[in-house]
Amino acid sequence: xxxxxxxxxxxxxxxxxxxxxxxxxxxxVRFVYHPGSPSMRDxxxxxxxxxxxxxxxxxxxxxxxxxxxxxxxxxVSSLHVRPFDSPDATWQxxxxxxVEFLNRLRTVQPKFxxxxxRLPLHxxxxxxxxxxxxxxxxxx
Ligand SMILES: [Zn+2]
Ligand SMILES: [Zn+2]
Numbered sequence: 001x002x003x004x005x006x007x008x009x010x011x012x013x014x015x016x017x018x019x020x021x022x023x024x025x026x027x028x029v030r031f032v033y034h035p036g037s038p039s040m041r042d043x044x045x046x047x048x049x050x051x052x053x054x055x056x057x058x059x060x061x062x063x064x065x066x067x068x069x070x071x072x073x074x075x076v077s078s079l080h081v082r083p084f085d086s087p088d089a090t091w092q093x094x095x096x097x098x099v100e101f102l103n104r105l106r107t108v109q110p111k112f113x114x115x116x117x118r119l120p121l122h123x124x125x126x127x128x129x130x131x132x133x134x135x136x137x138x139x140x
Contacts, residue, residue: 006046008028008047010047010051010105027048030085031046031084032081032083035079035119035120037121043084065092066097067097071094076119077094078094095119096114096117100114
């Protein structure tokens with residue numbers, strides 16, 4: 001049995017689970033997002049209906065264009081968002097709209113700086129690569 005955080009990723013309200021029998025409609029929307037790279041996919045998104053509706057006012061599915069402002073985007077220069085159970089309903093979001101979306105999510109920490117935000121995201125986990133004057137580093 002899986003228990004996951006049943007709070008809206010945006011407003012933090014508890015999203016009521018279907019009562020009793022499985023298969024009842026969830027009072028929220030589970031969603032999946034990734035920045036054009038399946039390895040960075042996060043499929044644990046959950047939003048209550050009102051936040052989801054608000055986050056996607058007029059989002060249109062338009063491959064190659066931002067779902068909000070229709071700016072041309074490429075696969076890796078956009079954020080891909082879709083409801084968990086609707087593989088065909090993917091939106092692509094341009095950088096400004098991607099950062100706006102991501103920064104609404106409580107699970108996204110730290111928040112992105114809209115000014116410096118660029119897609120594709122760089123995912124190096126390497127800690128700061130300070131150049132230190134180490135003892136002679138020889139290549140090879
Ligand atoms: Zn909410
Ligand atoms: Zn846009």
